[in-house]
Amino acid sequence: MxxxxxxxxxxxxxxxxxxxxxxxxxxxxxxxxxxxxxxxxxxxxxxxxxxxxxxxxxPDPRSPWQPVGVHGPSRTFDVGAHTWADGGWAGRDALGAVTYELHMGTFTPEGTLDAAVGRLDHLADLGVEMIELMPVAAFGGHHGWGYDGVALWAVHEPYGGPAALQRFVDAAHARGLAVCLDVVDNHLGPSGNYLAEFGPYFTDEHQTPWGSAVNLDGDGSAEVRAFVIEKALRWFRDFHVDALRLDAVHALVDDSPRHVLADLSDAVAVLAADLGRPLSLVAESDANDPRTVTPTGSQFEGRAGYGMTAQWADDVHHALHTLLTGERQGYYADFGTPETLAKALTDVFVHDGGWSTFRGKNWGAPVPPDMDRRRFVVCSQNHDQVGNRALGDRPSRVLSPGALAVSAAVVLLGPFTPMLFMGEEWGATTPFQYFSDHEEPELGAAISRGRAAEFGGHGWAELYGADVVVPDPQAVSTFEASRLDWGEAASEGGARMLELYRGLVGLRRSEAAVASGDRGLTSVRVQDGVVVMTRLAAEGGGRVDVVLAVEEGFVSVVVERDLRAASVVLDSGAALGGEAAVVESRDGAVAVTVRGPGVVVLR
The missing domain is CATH 2.60.40.10 (Immunoglobulins)
Incomplete structure (x- = not known):
């Protein structure tokens, strides 16, 4: 060192x-x-x-390595010892990249970075362009989600430590895969958090769901802000990652003249120019505020932009999930109709300044029509939307293969940046439950009690039944149940679903109309409960129509286009072994009859 x-x-x-x-x-x-x-x-x-x-x-607040856990000594690490083989890697911007979120501890049976390298060819073959790793910063215990990290500059030792992360990124780049790292700056976990002993890293002037806020605007905040920014630059510089996903930025409470996110954005831009490759920042924000992705040199509604490359857009997930499942509890209350999905696909935010029943107030702001829709990351599954359910169950628990195909088509053929959650590409049935491994008995017991108490907070009793037992997050069995079963991918149904996903990802790559994030080139309409999304190419006259049938039984819809210039490039019924759609000419248009739930794609 x-x-x-x-x-x-x-x-x-x-x-x-x-x-x-x-x-x-x-x-x-x-x-x-x-x-x-x-x-x-x-x-x-x-x-x-x-x-x-x-x-x-x-341990060192900037510890690069915690080999015996977050309470033990730090260890120096030579970041230059690894011989990188990615000299020809030009980088990959997060905008529009097919992203794949995974949890390192459950992605493979071994749960390590080195073991995950053995699955990279699967992701490359699927057409993934960016891998998003859930947090790998060191946290208390052996297994957990990673959002309670405390050694924020270190790599969790059970995953392989810092050298293993360098090997993983190098191996990903060799296969043309970019790497995004999920980082948490809005709070620290309860076990091994010694930052407050060293300095004013936290403040009681602001509160977050996790307690006192990180000190970004009080006495001593200049060094705290530097801690956040320098850590981010380190992941880009020393570990060659391509993007950072910033957890819950709405909880980064900052009343400074310039928000820390804007400072971070500018610092990353300088480093990107120095390294000669794109570096991206993707924010998770609950605020439904386009300011997050407005450049730092511009303003949104009179407020300076934060300069994030992209941000998560949960409203698209909610509109899709509720329409297909019929769930309406909790924050799903304002979603569930085909018209709501149509609004999400065109306007991004369903709550864009209007009333939010769940919050009991007006919420959000409208996305400008000329804002690139690729600045919004959408999904039909992610760690939150699956893992924060009472049982950690995936949509595959209740949805037919045809309905899963509808979800995939909305995400992968829409104008946004699409994200998949590990295993969804084969219709995984393994749950992803909330699990932890706190070594302190009192803390572990409190986590278990808290999780059980949350059972009634989102209407889960209505969904699952009052007698359903919520898995204990501290039980090893909860962690083990959440491991992916790769054998499912080789099953007949899994193989068909996987091929469907490959086909949809292939369309993104081959069709300029699908790859575009231009709002003016996307239109969505609802006809008799069927959602039709039309994507146009900016040049060359390319066009793709996506017919999304969400109800059971045969449904028909008319698409205003010439049958002679159209072809069916994907029919989920045929792809998944069901009944094929019927496409015929009718008065100069195309009549599509499909057994729903299902999707038909016309080119």
Whole structure:
């Protein structure tokens, strides 16, 4: 490791470097601004910790490696030891990229980064362009979702540690796959969170669902903001990742003259120019606010933009899920009709300034018509929408293959940036449940009680029945039940669904009309409960019509186009082994009769 260790501890009068290997301590040297530095460099692979004013040993807030867990010593890591083979990698912008979200611990039986490398060919063959890893920052225990990380600069050791992440990214790039890392800056987990001992990383001036907010605008916030920004740049620079997904940015409460997200966006843009490849920031936001993806040099409704490359758009998921399942509980209350899906497909946000029944207030703002729809990431499944259900069950629990095909077609053929959740491409039936592994008995018991109490908070009793037992997140069986069953992909039904997904992804690549994010080239109409989405190419006259039948039984719809210039490029009935659609000419138009639920795509 080159250079001295440095740590920010502005309130400490003495900081000691603790070296567990020989049981010695060395006094750190005070620098300006509350910083302390070690008296000498440490070799790579050296374990160390810090003691503040004679207190207990604590891991480094910027620890690159926590080999024995988040309570143990840190370990130095030589980021330059890996010999990268991706010199020819030109990078991949997140806009429009077919993205695949996965949880490292359950994606393979081994649950490691190295094991996941063995599945990269599957993703490349599917047509995936960007892999999104759920958080890999070190957290308490062996297994968990990763959103309770506390060593935010380190890579969870059970996944393989920092060197394994470098190997994974290198292997992904070799197959033409970009890598997006999910990072959490809005809070830290409850186990192993020692940041407050080092400095004012948190503030009581703002509150979040997880307690005191990260200090982005109070005394000492300049160093906290630097902590957030420098960590992001490190993932891009030292681990060659292509994008970061920023968790719940609405909880980054910042009353500074310039929001931390805008500063982050500008810093990433500078690094991208220096590296000569695109670097993307994708925000999860509950605010339904186009300001999030408005450039930092521009304004949305008089407010400076945050400059994010893209943001998640949950309203599309909700409109699709409720229409197909009939669920209306909780935040699904304002969704569920074909017309609502049509609005989501054209306007992005269903709640775009109007009344939200779930929130009891007006919510959101309209997306400008000229804003690139690829700036919005949509899905029919993700870790939240599956994992936060009482049983962690996927749509495949209740939906037919035809209805799953409708979901896939909306996501993959719409104007947005599409995201798949691991296993959905073969109709996986394995659940993705909420699981944790807190080592502290009281904390583990509190997590279990809290999860059980949430059962009634979203109307789950109405959906599943009052006698359904919510899986205990602390039980190892809950984690094990959430592992993907790769054998399903080879089954007859799984293989057919997989081929359908490959066909839909192939259409995105081959049809300019599908790849476009231009709002003016997308129209959606509803006819007798059937949703017809028409995508036009900017040049060349290309056109794709997607007929989405969501009801059982035979339904017909008329598409205003010349049959002689049209061809059926995908029929979910035939693709999934069911009845094929009937397409015939009628008065100069095309009449499509399909057994629903199902989808027919005309080119």
């Amino acid at each position: 080159s250079g001295d260790l440095r740590v920010w501890a502005p309130s400490a009068s003495r900081v000691d470097l603790v070296l567990p290997a020989n049981g010695t301590t060395e006094a750190m040297v005070a620098d300006d601004g509350g910083w302390w530095r070690s008296p000498r460099p440490l070799l790579a692979g050296t374990d160390y910790a810090f003691s503040l004013d004679g207190g207990p040993s604590r």
